[in-house]
Amino acid sequence: MFNFHYRLERYSIRFAILVVIVASIGGFVEIAPLFTIDETVEPAPDMRVYTPLELAGRNIYIREGCYACHSQMIRSLRDEVERYGPYSLAAESQYDHPMLWGSKRTGPDLARVGGKYSDYWHVVHMNNPRDVVPESVMPSYRWLGRNELEPADFDLHLRAQQKVGVPYTDEMVANAINDLSGQANPDGKRAEGVLARYGEATNIRDFDGDPTKVTELDALIAYLQILGRLTEVAHQNPVMKKLEGPK
Amino acid sequence: MNFEHEMLVGFAKSYGLFYLLALSLLVLVYTYWPSNKKPFDRAARSIIDDEDRPWE
Amino acid sequence: MVGQLTVNERKLAFLILILIAVVGLAMAITGADKLFVVHGLIIFLSALGTIFLVISGYFLPPPDIENAKHYYDDPTRAGIIIAMVWAVFAMFIGDWVAWLLAFPEMTFDAAWASFGRLRPVHTTGIIFGFGGNALIATSFHVVQRTSRARMPDNLSPWVVIFGYNLFCLLAVSGYFIGITQSKEYAEPEWYADIWLVIIWVTYFILYLRVLARRKEPHIYVANWYYMAFILVVAILHIVNNLAIPISLMHAKSYSAFSGVQDAMTQWWYGHNAVAFFLTAGFLGMLYYFLPKQAGRPIYSYRMSIVGFWGITFFYMWAGSHHLHYTALPTWVQTLGMTFSAMLLIPSWIAAGNALMTLNGAWHKVRDDATLRFMMVAAVFYGLSTFEGSFMAIRPVNALSHYTDWTIGHVHAGALGWVALITFGAIYALVPWLWKQKRMYSPKLVEVHFWLALSGTLIYVFSMWNSGIIQGLMWRTYNESGTLAYSFVQSMVEMHPYYIARAIGGLFFLIGAIVGCYNIWMTVRSARMLAGAPEFETPDLGIASAQEIKAGEQA
Ligand code: HEM
Numbered sequence: 001m002f003n004f005h006y007r008l009e010r011y012s013i014r015f016a017i018l019v020v021i022v023a024s025i026g027g028f029v030e031i032a033p034l035f036t037i038d039e040t041v042e043p044a045p046d047m048r049v050y051t052p053l054e055l056a057g058r059n060i061y062i063r064e065g066c067y068a069c070h071s072q073m074i075r076s077l078r079d080e081v082e083r084y085g086p087y088s089l090a091a092e093s094q095y096d097h098p099m100l101w102g103s104k105r106t107g108p109d110l111a112r113v114g115g116k117y118s119d120y121w122h123v124v125h126m127n128n129p130r131d132v133v134p135e136s137v138m139p140s141y142r143w144l145g146r147n148e149l150e151p152a153d154f155d156l157h158l159r160a161q162q163k164v165g166v167p168y169t170d171e172m173v174a175n176a177i178n179d180l181s182g183q184a185n186p187d188g189k190r191a192e193g194v195l196a197r198y199g200e201a202t203n204i205r206d207f208d209g210d211p212t213k214v215t216e217l218d219a220l221i222a223y224l225q226i227l228g229r230l231t232e233v234a235h236q237n238p239v240m241k242k243l244e245g246p247k
Numbered sequence: 248m249n250f251e252h253e254m255l256v257g258f259a260k261s262y263g264l265f266y267l268l269a270l271s272l273l274v275l276v277y278t279y280w281p282s283n284k285k286p287f288d289r290a291a292r293s294i295i296d297d298e299d300r301p302w303e
Numbered sequence: 304m305v306g307q308l309t310v311n312e313r314k315l316a317f318l319i320l321i322l323i324a325v326v327g328l329a330m331a332i333t334g335a336d337k338l339f340v341v342h343g344l345i346i347f348l349s350a351l352g353t354i355f356l357v358i359s360g361y362f363l364p365p366p367d368i369e370n371a372k373h374y375y376d377d378p379t380r381a382g383i384i385i386a387m388v389w390a391v392f393a394m395f396i397g398d399w400v401a402w403l404l405a406f407p408e409m410t411f412d413a414a415w416a417s418f419g420r421l422r423p424v425h426t427t428g429i430i431f432g433f434g435g436n437a438l439i440a441t442s443f444h445v446v447q448r449t450s451r452a453r454m455p456d457n458l459s460p461w462v463v464i465f466g467y468n469l470f471c472l473l474a475v476s477g478y479f480i481g482i483t484q485s486k487e488y489a490e491p492e493w494y495a496d497i498w499l500v501i502i503w504v505t506y507f508i509l510y511l512r513v514l515a516r517r518k519e520p521h522i523y524v525a526n527w528y529y530m531a532f533i534l535v536v537a538i539l540h541i542v543n544n545l546a547i548p549i550s551l552m553h554a555k556s557y558s559a560f561s562g563v564q565d566a567m568t569q570w571w572y573g574h575n576a577v578a579f580f581l582t583a584g585f586l587g588m589l590y591y592f593l594p595k596q597a598g599r600p601i602y603s604y605r606m607s608i609v610g611f612w613g614i615t616f617f618y619m620w621a622g623s624h625h626l627h628y629t630a631l632p633t634w635v636q637t638l639g640m641t642f643s644a645m646l647l648i649p650s651w652i653a654a655g656n657a658l659m660t661l662n663g664a665w666h667k668v669r670d671d672a673t674l675r676f677m678m679v680a681a682v683f684y685g686l687s688t689f690e691g692s693f694m695a696i697r698p699v700n701a702l703s704h705y706t707d708w709t710i711g712h713v714h715a716g717a718l719g720w721v722a723l724i725t726f727g728a729i730y731a732l733v734p735w736l737w738k739q740k741r742m743y744s745p746k747l748v749e750v751h752f753w754l755a756l757s758g759t760l761i762y763v764f765s766m767w768n769s770g771i772i773q774g775l776m777w778r779t780y781n782e783s784g785t786l787a788y789s790f791v792q793s794m795v796e797m798h799p800y801y802i803a804r805a806i807g808g809l810f811f812l813i814g815a816i817v818g819c820y821n822i823w824m825t826v827r828s829a830r831m832l833a834g835a836p837e838f839e840t841p842d843l844g845i846a847s848a849q850e851i852k853a854g855e856q857a
Pocket residue numbers: 068103104106394395397398399400401402422425426429430434487709710713714717718721722804805807808809811812
């Protein structure tokens with residue numbers, strides 16, 4: 001009796017193992033090359049990492065689910081390139097943990113929205129999109145301008161980013177909290193540190209027009225304004241792939 | 248280093264296909280093996296039977 | 304339900320719950336951010352509430368030894384009811400989300416009620432809350448019946464149901480307050496993910512233990528599908544959720560993957576979640592409940608096996624069709640496209656097998672709305688897989704991607720296939736489990752059927768229309784060679800379709816509420832007849848085995 005049971009038990013486990021093997025070989029064969037894919041990612045020597053304020057803004061973008069309506073991936077199709085700019089390259093999202101390519105365009109693509117509008121436009125738009133685009137179906141995000149940013153543990157964020165492979169220096173990690181507020185205070189002492197660590201081209205300003213505090217809106221706009229601007233590679237090689245689509 | 252990537256891609260494209268074909272063949276042989284017909288028919292009927300309680 | 308546990312199991316349940324409560328309390332006390340504290344409290348309170356439940360039944364007399372001679376169905380009963388609660392909740396949110404796209408001010412200036420937070424509440428609530436609970440509940444039923452064996456113990460199934468719903472609760476409450484990883488269908492943060500792994504392993508071991516006790520030498524094919532569902536979902540979940548938390552006292556983590564690699568991993572996950580959660584699991588349901596309800600064996604058992612292996616090994620390769628024309632290498636895209644086309648074969652084998660089974664029983668389909676739910680589900684399964692394979696072709700995807708066409712495809716599968724097959728299975732199961740000859744009101748089943756079908760059709764047709772219009776407007780050029788429409792123009796064009804979709808969704812939601820009422824009344828009449836609360840009903844209820852014999856009822 002025991003023997004009989006034993007055999008049956010082995011049988012169902014064997015079956016389970018078979019399912020795992022069959023299913024995972026397919027996945028593995030397809031995915032394995034992608035773990036060496038960084039070898040095929042175009043070099044982008046001018047690429048910089050997100051500043052702490054921009055990273056905080058990115059986290060707000062994630063928290064509010066902006067990705068549910070906005071893609072950040074311009075496909076290599078003619079109409080997309082004409083509408084949104086040069087198509088997205090793999091290099092441009094190499095520091096994005098996780099990527100925010102999106103799968104639905106209820107709103108327009110944002111991969112290259114950085115610099116397209118003024119900060120002020122964004123402030124008005126985020127507070128009530130219908131003030132600038134009367135037909136818009138985008139939600140109003142009034143609470144972002146009310147909420148102060150909580151920077152207390154931002155060094156931990158940069159440390160974790162470092163662990164997953166983003167090239168933040170130890171100095172950047174150590175100064176994360178100061179840099180966070182420094183970037184939104186152009187007149188403050190901390191601003192210089194941000195420029196020194198993240199490059200002269202970094203946007204240093206009071207993004208949300210309220211100099212008294214650093215809000216979530218400051219962070220979000222800092223992030224929006226850098227989208228598509230971390231590297232210039234996409235602009236330097238305008239046509240590498242043949243574009244497809246209607247004429 | 249590019250060599251490694253190319254190699255993996257090559258492997259995926261060629262052996263992946265063989266793997267798939269072989270597997271498909273195996274499954275078809277198993278399901279259509281004549282002596283397997285009886286147990287399969289029995290299994291298909293088995294759920295229709297009365298099933299008030301577990302078998303002792 | 305505590306009365307059914309042996310004294311030792313009661314002790315063990317108590318211990319496990321204390322452990323969970325302690326972990327929750329520790330999270331709440333040490334938590335370094337507010338959100339983490341909230342989740343600690345939710346865990347603590349869920350465990351505490353369940354502890355009271357256990358205590359309240361702790362001193363009941365130990366269960367009858369006779370119990371071991373019956374299938375253990377209380378967890379299935381509970382699972383079905385929980386699934387229906389999730390269904391109504393998540394469809395309500397889904398419809399709210401739908402109205403939001405027509406009238407954006409319906410957020411009322413509250414962060415938790417904004418589109419970006421409600422949408423994942425809808426998707427998680429419906430896929431995991433409704434779909435997951437329905438799969439778990441029916442799998443418990445099916446594996447016991449087809450193995451002719453009882454659950455090995457009374458506690459494990461409850462652990463699975465409690466633990467799984469705690470996971471769903473953490474997930475959904477997290478989006479409301481702003482905890483998310485942003486990975487579609489894998490939004491919950493690291494601690495919830497770890498918790499799900501523990502529960503899922505318990506589930507898998509339980510499943511294997513029932514199979515190991517089986518008195519039937521052959522494992523019925525429905526179990527294969529359920530097993531593939533359990534196993535592959537475990538692999539997908541673990542790989543895609545690899546992440547580094549910023550600390551053990553924070554909710555936030557950063558994904559181990561980035562950029563293209565992350566995109567590929569995410570859609571390998573996303574597509575296979577469709578395959579093994581929304582397809583394999585529900586095919587398991589189909590292969591058991593449809594033949595039972597029709598009273599005829601499956602048309603071809605062999606086809607069901609071929610279909611099984613086809614689905615198991617073709618799906619894994621197809622994920623990249625979510626990333627056509629992106630920065631992903633082209634060869635991976637082509638691979639995904641090819642396999643998506645091949646997927647049509649096992650998919651249609653399954654759909655065809657289901658429909659052929661009904662050949663010769665069409666009069667039953669006409670008279671029995673329960674069976675009709677299953678029949679229409681099989682049709683929509685065939686339809687949405689055909690559509691999927693079509694959309695996977697690169698030039699087609701160039702048009703459909705990013706548009707409402709995808710949403711139409713999703714809901715042809717989700718409403719037409721997943722939800723309908725589940726409702727069919729539940730309407731079959733409820734009378735069997737509560738020992739009734741039939742549902743409280745077959746009329747209301749009929750009403751639900753027509754509401755669900757019309758809701759689905761309205762939804763899907765409006766999204767096909769809006770999606771294709773949207774896609775065409777984005778790529779239309781005028782004579783001077785510039786783009787003819789601005790984005791906002793295409794958005795305005797969507798408005799009437801969004802309203803139509805929301806109305807279709809409302810139909811579907813009302814149908815589900817009617818279903819809840821009907822189920823509730825069935826349970827109540829069972830209770831009144833038995834004169835005892837349903838969970839304590841001994842397995843030999845009022846109806847004789849003859850009456851419960853499935854499928855034979857007209
Ligand atoms: C009352 C019925 C339902 C309504 C009104 C509804 C409504 C919606 C809406 C408005 C969206 C967002 C679409 C967008 O972003 O444009 C959505 C997304 C989604 N829904 Fe539903 N839904 C319903 C039922 C279901 C069911 C039963 C399921 C699954 C079993 C489901 C699965 C999904 C999924 C997976 C998505 C995400 C699609 C994507 O990202 O492409 N829905 N739903």
